[in-house]
Amino acid sequence: MKGQTFQRWIFYLALAIALWSTAACHWKAFRQDACTSIKIVDRPIIFDSTRARLTIEYMKSHYGMDVDRPTIQPKMIVVHWTAIPDLERSFAAFDPVFLPSSRSKIRHAGALNVSAHYLIDRDGTIYRLLPDTIMARHVIGLNHAAIGIENVGDASHPLTEDQLRANACLIRQLVQKYPIEYLLGHHEYTRFIGHPLWKELDTSYLTYKVDPGDAFMEALRSKLHDLTFQPLPTPASLPKPTIDETQSTPPSQNAGLAKIVWHSDSVHFGTVQHGEVRHHTYRFTNVGTAPLKIEMVSACDCAEIDYPKHLIAPGESGAIRLTFYSARRKPGHVRVEIDVIANTEPFLHTLILEADVLPQ
Ligand SMILES: [Zn+2]
Incomplete structure (x- = not known):
């Protein structure tokens, strides 16, 4: 009888340990998948006036787009590996403006170097190389609508679990910002031939x-099974091409140039309680000779932005209003760069938001 009671205790103890370790394992997986710790490190590649010009030329010669700014409206995300198993060498491949002469197979198609918007290291650290709405050369045929995510790795250095999680978290963030219709691997890109x-x-x-x-x-x-992307096209499902597919965007009708002068282009909210909501208005004046059009403003998921959608006449002022939600950031120092794209030269302006968020 005594032996039976002992065995029963051992059984219950083993059961308790098994349940506890299963729960702990699930909790860990849940925590890792919850994207609570997503951090994006800004590490911009060179994007000077030469790269801007080469990008505009690429858009014209490959896509027939007659644009005066190298911007995109993201509709798809293309995932890659760099074919270089090392972060620094991967970054060094994208940083130069001109395509190296070693890329002879694609050099005939333009001198613009390849790049991507994000580069994810093998430990899952995400580096942002370019603003999301600038065109990068990373996928034939689709660059004008595609955000590129490169991962450090190759066939003999398969992508890691940390990279998988980081890709998923980054994509979750991007689909909240842009109307992303498709998610594809680079090896799947030719399925879009013939697609609008x-x-x-x-x-x-x-x-x-x-x-x-x-x-x-x-x-x-x-x-990402809970996100709804369009299924990738198959040759049979492709619609018949229409004439306006290759029609170019009308060129700017303004002979003059718009020019922004910021009354202030940065704000530091100082100490902010976690959960507090703060507001700021960045004011500016168009001191140029043509109407100003703000085309796009992108920030973080911790801020909401309201900007004028109408043309701002020369001499007129305008404002970009920001609402900062400190609850969407971890406590500590917060620094966010807000990209403003306008019909100015240069087209890209950067506004700064800073705050010191107190722990809860
Ligand atoms: Zn690729």
């Missing part, structure tokens, strides 16, 4: 890609 988003004019310009592979995309899509 496919704009490549040079039919001979195609490369065979294997990155990042079906296994990674399957794992990524299963992590």
Whole structure:
């Protein structure tokens, strides 16, 4: 009898340990998947007036887009690996403005160097190389609508669990900011040939890609199963091309130039209680000779932005209103760069928001 009671105790103890470790394991997985710790490190590649010019030229010669700014309206996210298993060398491949002569296979298609908007290291650290709404050269035919995420790795250095989680969290953040319709791996890009988003004019310009592979995309899509993306096109599902696919955007009608002078381009809220909501207005005047059009403003998910959508006449003033939600940031020092894109030269302006968020 005594032996039976002892065995029963051992059984209950083992059961309790098993349940506890299962729960702990699930909790850990839940915490890791919850994107609570997503941090994006700004590490911009060179984007000077030469790269801007080469990008505009690329948009014209490959897509027939007659634009005066190298901006995109993101509709898709393309995931890559860098084919270089090291962060610094991967960054160094994207940083220069001109494509190196070693890339002879794609050099005939333009001198603009390849790049992407994000680069994710093997430990899951996310680096932002370019604003989301600037065009990067990373996927033939689709650059004009595609945000590129590069991952440090190659076929013999498969992408890591940390990279998988970071991709999922970053994509969750991007779909909240932009009307993203498609998520694809670079190796899937040729499925868009003939799709209305496919704009490549040079039919001979195609490369065979294997990155990042079906296994990674399957794992990524299963992590994002609650998001609704369009299914990737199949040749049978493609609509017939229409004439305006290759029609260019009308060029700017203003002979003069708009010019922004900021009354103040940064704000420091000082100490802010976690959960507090703060407001700020960045004021500016158009001191140029043509009407000013603010085309796009992008910040973080911790801020909401309201900006004038109408043309601002020369001499007139305007305001960009910001609402900062400190609850959406971890306590500590917060510094956010807000990208403003306008029909000015240069087209990109950066506003700063800073705050010291107190612990709860
Ligand atoms: Zn790629």
